[in-house]
Amino acid sequence: MKAEIIIIGDEIVIGQVSDTNSAWISRQLTLSGIETNRIVSIRDHAGDIHAALADAGKRCDLVLMTGGLGPTKDDITKKCLCDFFGTTLVFHQATFDFISERFKNRGIPLNRLNRDQALVPRSCTVIPNKNGTAPGMWFEKDSVIYISMPGVPHEMETMMTGEILPRLIATGRTGAIFHKTVLTQGIPESVLAEKIETWENALPSHIRLAYLPSPMAVRLRLSASGSDLEALKAEIDRQIALLLPLVGDAVYGYDDETLALAIGRVLAQRKATLSVAESCTGGNIAHLITLTPGCSAWFSGSVTAYSNQLKTALLRVNPETLRNHGAVSRETALEMARGAATLMKTTYALATTGIAGPQGGSAEKPVGTIWIAATGPAKFFCEKFVFGNDREKNITRASQSALQLLRKLIVQE
Amino acid sequence: MKAEIIIIGDEIVIGQVSDTNSAWISRQLTLSGIETNRIVSIRDHAGDIHAALADAGKRCDLVLMTGGLGPTKDDITKKCLCDFFGTTLVFHQATFDFISERFKNRGIPLNRLNRDQALVPRSCTVIPNKNGTAPGMWFEKDSVIYISMPGVPHEMETMMTGEILPRLIATGRTGAIFHKTVLTQGIPESVLAEKIETWENALPSHIRLAYLPSPMAVRLRLSASGSDLEALKAEIDRQIALLLPLVGDAVYGYDDETLALAIGRVLAQRKATLSVAESCTGGNIAHLITLTPGCSAWFSGSVTAYSNQLKTALLRVNPETLRNHGAVSRETALEMARGAATLMKTTYALATTGIAGPQGGSAEKPVGTIWIAATGPAKFFCEKFVFGNDREKNITRASQSALQLLRKLIVQE
Numbered sequence: 001m002k003a004e005i006i007i008i009g010d011e012i013v014i015g016q017v018s019d020t021n022s023a024w025i026s027r028q029l030t031l032s033g034i035e036t037n038r039i040v041s042i043r044d045h046a047g048d049i050h051a052a053l054a055d056a057g058k059r060c061d062l063v064l065m066t067g068g069l070g071p072t073k074d075d076i077t078k079k080c081l082c083d084f085f086g087t088t089l090v091f092h093q094a095t096f097d098f099i100s101e102r103f104k105n106r107g108i109p110l111n112r113l114n115r116d117q118a119l120v121p122r123s124c125t126v127i128p129n130k131n132g133t134a135p136g137m138w139f140e141k142d143s144v145i146y147i148s149m150p151g152v153p154h155e156m157e158t159m160m161t162g163e164i165l166p167r168l169i170a171t172g173r174t175g176a177i178f179h180k181t182v183l184t185q186g187i188p189e190s191v192l193a194e195k196i197e198t199w200e201n202a203l204p205s206h207i208r209l210a211y212l213p214s215p216m217a218v219r220l221r222l223s224a225s226g227s228d229l230e231a232l233k234a235e236i237d238r239q240i241a242l243l244l245p246l247v248g249d250a251v252y253g254y255d256d257e258t259l260a261l262a263i264g265r266v267l268a269q270r271k272a273t274l275s276v277a278e279s280c281t282g283g284n285i286a287h288l289i290t291l292t293p294g295c296s297a298w299f300s301g302s303v304t305a306y307s308n309q310l311k312t313a314l315l316r317v318n319p320e321t322l323r324n325h326g327a328v329s330r331e332t333a334l335e336m337a338r339g340a341a342t343l344m345k346t347t348y349a350l351a352t353t354g355i356a357g358p359q360g361g362s363a364e365k366p367v368g369t370i371w372i373a374a375t376g377p378a379k380f381f382c383e384k385f386v387f388g389n390d391r392e393k394n395i396t397r398a399s400q401s402a403l404q405l406l407r408k409l410i411v412q413e
Numbered sequence: 414m415k416a417e418i419i420i421i422g423d424e425i426v427i428g429q430v431s432d433t434n435s436a437w438i439s440r441q442l443t444l445s446g447i448e449t450n451r452i453v454s455i456r457d458h459a460g461d462i463h464a465a466l467a468d469a470g471k472r473c474d475l476v477l478m479t480g481g482l483g484p485t486k487d488d489i490t491k492k493c494l495c496d497f498f499g500t501t502l503v504f505h506q507a508t509f510d511f512i513s514e515r516f517k518n519r520g521i522p523l524n525r526l527n528r529d530q531a532l533v534p535r536s537c538t539v540i541p542n543k544n545g546t547a548p549g550m551w552f553e554k555d556s557v558i559y560i561s562m563p564g565v566p567h568e569m570e571t572m573m574t575g576e577i578l579p580r581l582i583a584t585g586r587t588g589a590i591f592h593k594t595v596l597t598q599g600i601p602e603s604v605l606a607e608k609i610e611t612w613e614n615a616l617p618s619h620i621r622l623a624y625l626p627s628p629m630a631v632r633l634r635l636s637a638s639g640s641d642l643e644a645l646k647a648e649i650d651r652q653i654a655l656l657l658p659l660v661g662d663a664v665y666g667y668d669d670e671t672l673a674l675a676i677g678r679v680l681a682q683r684k685a686t687l688s689v690a691e692s693c694t695g696g697n698i699a700h701l702i703t704l705t706p707g708c709s710a711w712f713s714g715s716v717t718a719y720s721n722q723l724k725t726a727l728l729r730v731n732p733e734t735l736r737n738h739g740a741v742s743r744e745t746a747l748e749m750a751r752g753a754a755t756l757m758k759t760t761y762a763l764a765t766t767g768i769a770g771p772q773g774g775s776a777e778k779p780v781g782t783i784w785i786a787a788t789g790p791a792k793f794f795c796e797k798f799v800f801g802n803d804r805e806k807n808i809t810r811a812s813q814s815a816l817q818l819l820r821k822l823i824v825q826e
Binding site for chain 2: 014016037071074106112300343392395
């Protein structure tokens with residue numbers, strides 16, 4: 001099956017918003033054995049939409065489009081779809097009921113624009129949108145499948161994963177593909193590549209490896225293609241067993257795992273608790289932890305002690321320590337972690353102190369220097385990291401490195 | 414002048430690498446009064462490249478392409494350009510000298526692949542690449558300009574800024590376009606659309622409006638096109654002056670502003686300070702604030718008090734309040750904010766307490782119920798919000814709503 005992706009929206013074409021949908025969609029298609037041949041971004045313009053649909057339909061079997069489905073005047077995709085497929089808009093009760101319920105729960109009265117979102121082209125199959133008010137639409141014409149989805153990333157992603165990919169696979173026109181992603185944190189991509197080079201070169205030809213680096217982690221995606229799904233799964237597991245000794249404790253999980261989830265699972269089991277003291281990460285570690293549902297069972301809380309005054313008053317960092325070693329030091333990081341554990345009465349504690357940038361560095365402690373301490377009942381770790389000049393990336397990297405340090409401490413205890 | 418952008422590269426089309434070049438290019442074009450009408454990403458495939466060039470040339474006056482100019486076998490753009498323009502590759506001495514110099518400086522011997530990079534199509538104007546070895550190429554055919562650039566972002570960007578944009582403006586064929594984005598928070602897109610419907614319908618035809626919604630904010634982008642940039646700016650400002658009374662205090666800024674930036678500017682001016690007490694937002698408000706460089710001038714710190722024990726011990730919420738009203742209540746939110754201001758000795762404080770979900774709701778207080786308090790020296794606000802069932806979105810919405818509530822308090826003080 002060959003696919004093309006059409007991204008509709010002035011904001012994309014003029015460069016105001018970066019299109020992240022197309023890369024996400026084409027990765028998902030690849031995972032399901034569908035090859036993407038082209039991505040087109042066009043304006044909210046009837047002529048352009050019509051032409052893009054007609055052109056794509058000549059070249060492939062599957063056209064996926066996002067955008068232009070909102071309730072406002074500038075969103076014209078639905079009307080264009082009616083013209084293209086020679087059909088008209090009809091009222092769709094199930095969609096209307098879903099929208100009404102959504103608004104009722106939030107206590108917002110439904111207006112005419114919302115009501116119009118329940119109008120869909122007569123000839124399409126309606127695809128429910130669990131996270132929004134604009135439904136997806138599935139058309140078939142001359143054995144080409146056309147699917148229209150909302151442009152809001154999380155709405156589109158839930159729709160693709162929950163509805164569209166299963167339906168595409170059910171057409172029997174895709175092959176068997178199995179993917180598993182190994183999540184690593186703390187080894188730079190190029191170093192990792194060297195460590196696993198021999199293993200990578202020995203992979204059989206039906207298994208492909210992709211490096212997916214980000215400031216959060218380096219993910220290694222193994223994709224096996226063939227006809228027997230169970231055999232592919234077994235083969236991937238065998239390869240991962242060979243990989244693990246090469247990368248050691250950098251691996252923190254698989255697929256959609258997060259470091260916070262991995263930590264929380266162990267802490268909940270041990271009925272242990274965690275507190276956090278943040279300086280340069282400014283609340284982001286607490287944020288990453290509290291994205292995890294049910295974390296209140298093991299996470300007590302955190303203090304963002306941005307000022308030195310708070311470090312001493314709240315976390316009881318010794319003013320002497322700050323004077324002698326500075327706020328960005330091994331000693332301060334450790335006292336912050338111990339102060340957090342005492343203040344919030346927890347088994348484990350994690351602390352960060354550093355220079356996120358872009359200003360504030362010195363020759364001795366350049367921007368990107370960050371000390372991280374993790375303490376537990378029996379041992380502690382305290383490590384220095386030096387990242388780059390980008391504030392946002394430094395915050396992300398420091399937060400992930402801190403969670404990884406804590407995970408290593410916990411599994412060793 | 415109307416432009417189309419062609420991005421060449423398998424890695425883009427299969428979603429392994431996100432295309433950031435096209436958004437950057439189209440923003441630069443917009444600033445120079447050139448309208449981008451379409452962005453196409455295609456594979457390193459001769460037939461696809463030829464077809465994309467031919468199609469684009471029919472629709473616009475300027476075709477900008479990136480990628481496929483590297484020295485390796487999979488980079489075929491240059492050969493395709495020769496076919497398309499009916500020309501052949503010739504040796505280009507200036508480019509060769511530049512490449513040789515570059516390699517000499519880095520102490521790397523030149524190989525045949527590098528030497529081949531000095532071959533260029535005979536009919537093109539060579540555009541120097543200051544940061545790399547693949548030169549840019551400028552063609553004209555049937556009064557359409559075609560420009561080929563390397564895909565490496567910083568090579569392409571330097572080439573666009575230093576060479577291509579000045580040459581495009583020198584053609585005298587560019588017009589004027591002006592964009593301004595109004596940032597709103599707290600009014601759902603459909604409600605906003607109704608409020609401004611009459612104003613929107615009365616916009617002159619050369620000004621277009623786009624709604625850009627996200628869980629963070631609804632952005633309204635106004636785009637004006639014409640010939641006189643200063644006149645367009647004045648016209649947009651006039652329209653915004655008419656818009657503001659319709660949406661009131663939901664507007665927090667323009668273009669790339671964030672709520673934290675807007676708040677920080679005022680606080681720094683007044684030499685006032687801020688502290689935060691977070692329950693359900695779990696550190697995300699502190700994180701959004703500390704993404705702002707220089708925030709240490711006005712942000713003291715935050716406490717994530719996830720447990721009731723911390724709410725009473727640290728923020729001095731009265732245990733009676735928790736017993737009588739519950740942790741998710743107006744009373745608790747207010748006491749948390751006041752506790753934070755006292756604990757961290759700040760002028761202003763912000764507090765959130767709610768049920769982020771997916772579990773933990775009740776009939777009286779469903780998942781998504783969140784109380785937010787903002788306190789200052791002279792007044793306070795305390796409001797209840799009811800969002801949806803998605804934990805991550807609830808955290809984002811509550812954080813933005815809290816910052817907006819604080820901003821409104823600050824501007825009224």
